[in-house]
Amino acid sequence: MAGGKKRLGKKRLAKKILTWIFFIAVAVLLVVYARKVDWPEVWDVIRNYNRTALLGAIGLTIVSYLLYGCYDLMGRSYCGHKLGARQVMLVSFICYAFNLTLSTWVGGIGMRYRLYSRLGLPGATITRIFSLSITTNWLGYILLGGVIFSIGVVDLPAHWYISDTTLRIIGGALLLFIAVYLWACAFAKRRHLTIKGQKLVLPGWRFALVQLLVSSANWMAMGAIIWLLLGQQVNYFFVLGVLLVSSIAGVIVHIPAGIGVLEAVFIALLAGQDTSQGKIIAALLAYRMLYYFVPLALATVCYLWLEGRAKKLKAKNERAMAE
Numbered sequence: 001m002a003g004g005k006k007r008l009g010k011k012r013l014a015k016k017i018l019t020w021i022f023f024i025a026v027a028v029l030l031v032v033y034a035r036k037v038d039w040p041e042v043w044d045v046i047r048n049y050n051r052t053a054l055l056g057a058i059g060l061t062i063v064s065y066l067l068y069g070c071y072d073l074m075g076r077s078y079c080g081h082k083l084g085a086r087q088v089m090l091v092s093f094i095c096y097a098f099n100l101t102l103s104t105w106v107g108g109i110g111m112r113y114r115l116y117s118r119l120g121l122p123g124a125t126i127t128r129i130f131s132l133s134i135t136t137n138w139l140g141y142i143l144l145g146g147v148i149f150s151i152g153v154v155d156l157p158a159h160w161y162i163s164d165t166t167l168r169i170i171g172g173a174l175l176l177f178i179a180v181y182l183w184a185c186a187f188a189k190r191r192h193l194t195i196k197g198q199k200l201v202l203p204g205w206r207f208a209l210v211q212l213l214v215s216s217a218n219w220m221a222m223g224a225i226i227w228l229l230l231g232q233q234v235n236y237f238f239v240l241g242v243l244l245v246s247s248i249a250g251v252i253v254h255i256p257a258g259i260g261v262l263e264a265v266f267i268a269l270l271a272g273q274d275t276s277q278g279k280i281i282a283a284l285l286a287y288r289m290l291y292y293f294v295p296l297a298l299a300t301v302c303y304l305w306l307e308g309r310a311k312k313l314k315a316k317n318e319r320a321m322a323e
Contacts, residue, residue: 044282049229049286050231053228053229053231053232054228056224056228057225057228057229057286057287057290058290060221060222060224060225060228061225061290061291061295063221064218064221064222064225064291065093065096065097065295066089067214067215067217067218067221068092068093068096068137068218069088069089069092069093069096070214071092071132071133071136071137071214071215072088072089072091072092072095072129072133073085073088073089073092074132074136074207074210074211074214075088075128075129075130075132075133076088076129078128078129078132078201078203078207079125079128079129079132081121081125082317083116083119083120083121083317084317087119087313087317090302090306091111091112091115091116091119091306092133093295093298093299093302094111094115094299094302094303094306095108095111095112095115096295096299097292097295097296097298097299098111098296098299099111100291100292100295100296101292101296108130108133108134109130111303112126112129112130112133113126113130115303115306115310116129118306118307118310118314119310119313119314119317120313120314120317120318128200128201131200135211136211136214136215137215137218138215139178139181139208139211139212139215140211140212140214140215140216140217140218140219141215141219141244141247141248142174142177142178143174143175143178143212143215143216144216144219144220144240144244145170145171145174145244145248146171146172146173146174146175146177146178147171147175148171148237148240148241148244149167149168149170149171149174149241149244150168150171150172150174150175151168151171152164152167152168153235153237153238153241154167154238154241154242154245154269155269156269157268157269157271178212181208182205182208182209184202185202185203185204185205185207185208186204186205186208188202219240219243219244220240222243222291223236223239223240223243224236224240225287225290225291226239226243226266226283226284226287227239227240229283229284229286229287230275230279230280230283231279231283233275234270234275242265242266242269242270245265245269246262246265246266262284262288263280263281263284266280266284267280267281
């Protein structure tokens with residue numbers, strides 16, 4: 001008995017140490033990001049922005065984070081767990097902010113396991129939640145990418161690894177994938193898939209349509225933010241297409257927050273759109289501040305608050321589940 005208590009104490013101490021190491025790493029990351037940003041240029045651009053456009057970008061940032069929160073609300077319906085909607089939205093906000101900056105493994109998966117388990121959900125349920133969230137996010141990407149790439153909205157530079165024709169073929173393949181997914185959700189007889197002991201269930205076609213609608217709206221909101229910050233001088237769907245290309249490039253290169261990748265792709269693809277390189281960089285700096293830096297700072301505060309309240313919230317959730 002004494003040995004068990006001792007091991008438990010060491011385990012708790014290890015968790016506390018790892019938690020503090022995590023917070024220190026986040027603080028260092030925030031400082032590093034802050035030092036790399038040319039703040040005078042950002043503030044100068046923001047001061048000169050049309051107020052309506054800037055407020056619209058801020059509003060769309062909030063809308064995008066709320067839409068992403070709907071992924072976990074759908075996960076709540078999908079799994080049937082009883083956590084309150086506010087708790088779910090808060091966890092989703094924290095995870096998304098860390099996901100954008102520290103990668104899916106830390107934000108999308110690690111943070112979800114940490115927070116949802118602290119709130120009383122079992123590991124199997126958490127696995128289904130983040131699996132649905134990741135699937136939902138990329139379904140919207142695949143749908144929009146399929147449409148935009150296949151109709152040739154984005155013109156790639158001649159020196160790129162793939163041609164415009166190849167991009168259109170990729171777009172067609174993405175649309176075919178969406179069609180197969182919807183068909184499977186509507187007609188597949190086998191609806192269970194077990195991966196490493198975790199059972200995943202294929203949703204119904206109505207649920208799949210909601211996934212596509214919400215995720216597509218989120219990606220479109222992200223594109224609209226950049227479009228507004230660019231002064232609405234470039235075709236919106238072209239900007240959205242460039243964002244989609246840069247997003248997959250960021251995943252392939254695997255740099256935290258896609259630092260440098262987003263800027264490089266936008267500069268390369270917007271070169272012939274009568275938009276100066278300085279304006280592109282300034283708009284993307286403002287975008288990073290609104291969509292990455294500020295939410296990450298807020299998410300860090302929310303994470304600390306949630307960690308402090310986790311035991312009380314877990315006890316409350318367990319009572320609700322028992323009723």
